[in-house]
Amino acid sequence: MSIAKEIAPHLPYLRRFARALSGTQASGDAYVVAMLEALVLDPASFPTGLEPRIGLYRIFLRMWSSVSLNTAGTPVAEISRNPAERNLEALTPRPRQAFLLRTVEGFSIDEVAAIMDVPAAEATALIQAAGQEIAEQVATDVLIIEDEPIIALDIETMVQELGHTVTGIARTHREAVALVASKRPGLVLADIQLADGSSGLDAVNEILSSIDVPVIFITAYPERLLTGDRPEPAFLITKPFQPEAVKAAISQALFFDRRAGRKAA
Template identity: 75%
Template sequence: MTIAAEIAPHLPYLRRFARALNGTQAGGDSYVVATLEALVADPASFPRDIPARIALYRIFLKLWSSMPVNMAASHAGATRAGAVERNLDALTPRPRQAFLLRTVEGFAIQDVAAVLDIDVDAAAALVEQAGREIAEQVATDVLIIEDEPIIALDIETLVQELGHSVTGIARTHKEAVALVKQKRPGLVLADIQLADGSSGLEAVAEILETIDLPVIFITAYPERLLTGDRPEPAFLITKPFQPEAVKAAISQALFFDRRSERKVA
């Protein structure tokens, strides 16, 4: 199979990634074109020992990183609006690359490492650094809906490590709604099966009737969320969870939440 045929299915996604990385459609597309021109000029530069998608992104990022103009181009569109663009500009380049590969492009952490040509631990450290940098820009108050005390404390620790504050820990539907009335959170982390037999899913649905905010479900019963009903599980983590997965989901939810703003002390 020719290189052109191998990379063709991945080009629309590379354009999406380039636009997010560069900050403008025109700027992103120019780097994609430059990548294709580089491949035409030197086909041997295309690695054959790794999957085509990983190879394509690796070549693109090597070219992007070699051009000092990329940072100036990403800030040239000063009239851009929206929390996502502001958050992207605030991230340092290497963590930004790792974060976008992981969250926007959906690469597994092993593949992020392969694209960046680094080891897995280094890739995970970059994603975590991006999470910390995002937290500095969109630090918020978090409500935890979880009836298991030890799990709730673990989640609280993860939230605080990212620089966010916890408004409270609710063990029941009733407690969750009451806590929201006391202090409006910017993010909810919710289990769906609670202490008194009540439903965290129903609690979240009631909360979303009065405020609009991102929700991350952390549950041992993910199949109960696959109903198509609101709230849709845009962010879903299955128990038992990995701490890194929770941190990444928190950063991702806030990063792409266009309502997010810096918390005022």
């Protein structure tokens, strides 16, 4: 199969990625076209030994990074139209690339490393750096709903390492609702099975009936949420979890939250 046919299915997604990097669809498309024209002139430049999608993104980033303006930390062109784009604008270039590849394009850490042509550890560090930079922009108050003290402490530490403030740790439905009444959070991290037999899901639903706040579920029972019977959560982490996964989910939830950039009242 020709390179053209192999990469064709992935071009719409590359356009999305290029648009996020450059700030406008017109600018992103111009970079994609330039890459394709260069590839037509020199097909042998396409990376070998990689899946077509990974190779496509690698050659695009190689071209993107060859333009000094794109690696100098200059604000992304015309990227102030919504909060998520303003958050993206403030990220330094390499962490921005890694963050978008991981959270928007859905590549694994190993795939991000292959695209950026760096070791997996460096790719992880770049994504974590993006998380730190996002936290500096949208540092917020976080409510943790978790009945296991050790797990709650681990989550609290991760939240604080990202620069956020923990307003409280609730072990029951009642405690969660009371904490929200006393201090409105900007993010909720919730288990679904709590100490007194109450439901974290019910607690979250009650909280969402009074305030609009992003929620990340961290649970050993994901099947209870992934039923298809009702709107499923955008952010769901399965126990046992990796700290990097929790930190990435926190950064992603705040990055795309429409209120991002305002500290919770």
